Amino acid sequence: MALESPVVRAVLVGLTLLSLACSDDKPRQPEPPPPPPPVDPWDGTYTPLVDPTDWEDPGEYAPCTATVARGTTFDCDSPALFDVSKCDTASLATLDPHGIYQVDLRNEDVYPDFVGLRVPRGGGVGTMDTRPLTRQELTGRFHVTSRFEFANAQRQVALLGCQVSRPGYVTGCYARCTNGKVGGTGTFEAARMTWGRGEAESSGGLRLLSETAVASGQPVDVYVDGHHAYVVSVTWGSRTPGGLTVFDISDRARPVLTKKISLPGDSYWNAAWTRGDALYVASKDTGVLVFDITERANPTFVRNVPGGPPLNVHTLFVDGDRLYAVSPGPSAHGETLLFDISKPLEPTLLNRIVVSDTTSYLPSAHDSFAYQDRLYVNHFSSGYVVFDVKDAMNPRELGAYTFASDNSTSMSHAGAVGTFGGRTIAFEGGEYQGTHLRVLDVTDPTNIPLIGRYKLRNQTSIHNMVLKDKRLYIAYYQEGLRVLDVSIPPQPKEIAHFNTFREDDPERSDGLLDGAIGIRVPGDGHVYVVDTSRGLLIFNEP
Structure with missing residues (x-):
């Protein structure tokens, strides 16, 4: 391979120096600043709340009442157990004859309780708290009862609808009976477990x-x-x-x-x-x-x-x-x-x-x-x-x-x-x-x-x-x-x-x-x- 001549070498050195000089003439771009740290959208301040507890007393759910006092011997399966004269019972005609409900019970001592209710589509025996229903009427009315044995006693729970309070909700009266005698009574709100709101x-x-x-x-x-x-x-x-x-x-x-x-x-x-x-x-x-x-x-x-x-x-x-x-x-x-x-x-x-x-x-x-x-x-x-x-x-x-x-x-x-x-x-x-x-x-x-x-x-x-x-x-x-x-x-x-x-x-x-x-x-x-x-x-x- 032929060696570079002194003239060629001089030209190359000159071009290099010119390139460096031109580069130095350009203004240097500052380094971009680092991104700011993420900002927490909350500054840690708040107003403490008063805890209303979980179950807040809603008052009476419905204008119906029990017709007999506690301790009275009565057929808890009978609709005569409740006075629904002040209710809009006609609204119950809008109910489907089936469904799953969770029922909030408020007894007369202002104490909470609950039961679950399922009446299957297309017929068949429904359940209350997984026990078979002995009465299930959801066509034109809302009347369900369940009879079962618990703790060596014959128990019964009865729900009678008063009215449809809003879409998906039924209110009414209920009773718990033991060995044929009326125990706790009160009102209820049943929420159907279709998609809420x-x-x-x-x-x-x-x-x-x-x-x-x-x-x-x-x-x-x-x-x-x-x-x-x-x-x-x-x-x-x-x-x-x-x-x-x-x-x-x-x-x-x-x-x-x-x-x-x-x-x-x-x-x-x-x-x-x-x-x-x-x-x-x-x-x-x-x-x-x-x-x-x-x-x-x-x-x-x-x-x-x-x-x-x-x-x-x-x-x-x-x-x-x-x-x-x-x-x-x-x-x-x-x-x-x-x-x-x-x-x-x-x-x-x-x-x-x-x-x-x-x-x-x-x-x-x-x-x-x-x-x-x-x-x-x-x-x-x-x-x-x-x-x-x-x-x-x-x-x-x-x-x-x-x-x-x-x-x-x-x-x-x-x-x-x-x-x-x-x-x-x-x-x-x-x-x-x-x-x-x-x-x-x-x-x-x-x-x-x-x-x-x-x-x-x-x-x-x-x-x-x-x-x-x-x-x-x-x-x-x-x-x-x-x-x-x-x-x-x-x-x-x-x-x-x-x-x-x-x-x-x-x-x-x-x-x-x-x-x-x-x-x-x-x-x-x-x-x-x-x-x-x-x-x-x-x-x-x-």
């Missing part, structure tokens, strides 16, 4: 991608691990025994059943969670069941913990290397078992956490949520109890939100906790009559104020919830799936819903606790809901 099936972009039946028992919970969904079921009524059903959900539109598992004499499985290659299942009979899921589609039973006497574990929560297993019994007031799961397949029991309150009418633990070294326990009538669990061997009760109520309907049931506006905010949901979502500031557990509420029909309640970023996903029984924007916690705002409850679904019941029951939002772009009748429902994440 005239809603469409869905809103907010929620789409049902798939619906997969679960053959084992009544499905109640799901946990999603990658491409597999683990659905647990309980034994319920005439259904087959409960257990575990595994689905491959690689194609969310077409889940594939891979395995069903049950154990002899152990089939009431209420919750599931995974950690590493371990699957934990809450058993009513034997505590926490541990399965090896090295093969995700093929769980293998390993052991139950903690072992020993029978133990009812109802719910589970995993936080890092800790498993919290909440047991409502057989201990007198319930407890939360704390396990070390640093070796996931070998849980080690570290402690049993017990609430200090032993005086409430039902001081029983139900669920828990761990967040930033604190454990938040839903403790039925004892309220929402906060523990410091930084030291597993020395948990300390820090405080509680208790219900200022003189009736037995306040039932703390589920919760989720996060940080908003620099404050620690809890979302607490109740179960049973009138219960709803409470928003609580738990920054100082010794002083927990109510700062927000969200409530749908008085006859429905929440089962479970998941907090993901600034959205709260709720499995709301007959109200289906509800999605709330909680970026401003004192003002939770519904942004999407899907009504999963349909009266004619197979295995639908008159139970208060029927419908959307289990929920997971694992961050894979989907929402997984378990419905007691329809099974596993998979939605897009809106």
Whole structure:
């Protein structure tokens, strides 16, 4: 190859220097500033609310009255038990001759009670609280009774409609009778469990991608691990025994059943969670069941913990290397078992956490949520109890939100906790009559104020919830799936819903606790809901 001449070399050097000089003449562009940090839409301020309790006395539901006093021997199946002369009984002609109703009962002592009612489409014997009806008239009137034996006595419940108060609602009078004598009487409001408030099936972009039946028992919970969904079921009524059903959900539109598992004499499985290659299942009979899921589609039973006497574990929560297993019994007031799961397949029991309150009418633990070294326990009538669990061997009760109520309907049931506006905010949901979502500031557990509420029909309640970023996903029984924007916690705002409850679904019941029951939002772009009748429902994440 020929060498460059001195002239060519000089020209190239000159061009290089000229290029650099021209480049230096150009003004330098400043570096773009870093993006500003996200702004929390809530500044942490609020006005504390007065808690009206769950069941708020509505006054008499209807202008009808009982015609006889308590203790009187009378035929409770007779319409003559009630005076409906002041009622608009003609409005009852607008009712369908079938339907599922949840019935709020207000007795003469201003005390709440409830029953469920189902009259099937196309005939057949209906039920009240799953017991057969002995009278069912929903054509031109609303008169239903149920007679049954309980606690060695002949019992009877009778409802007689007074009027249709608004679309989907019937009001009237009721009586409970024992051994042929009239006991408690009062008025009622029956809400039909069609979609409330005239809603469409869905809103907010929620789409049902798939619906997969679960053959084992009544499905109640799901946990999603990658491409597999683990659905647990309980034994319920005439259904087959409960257990575990595994689905491959690689194609969310077409889940594939891979395995069903049950154990002899152990089939009431209420919750599931995974950690590493371990699957934990809450058993009513034997505590926490541990399965090896090295093969995700093929769980293998390993052991139950903690072992020993029978133990009812109802719910589970995993936080890092800790498993919290909440047991409502057989201990007198319930407890939360704390396990070390640093070796996931070998849980080690570290402690049993017990609430200090032993005086409430039902001081029983139900669920828990761990967040930033604190454990938040839903403790039925004892309220929402906060523990410091930084030291597993020395948990300390820090405080509680208790219900200022003189009736037995306040039932703390589920919760989720996060940080908003620099404050620690809890979302607490109740179960049973009138219960709803409470928003609580738990920054100082010794002083927990109510700062927000969200409530749908008085006859429905929440089962479970998941907090993901600034959205709260709720499995709301007959109200289906509800999605709330909680970026401003004192003002939770519904942004999407899907009504999963349909009266004619197979295995639908008159139970208060029927419908959307289990929920997971694992961050894979989907929402997984378990419905007691329809099974596993998979939605897009809106």
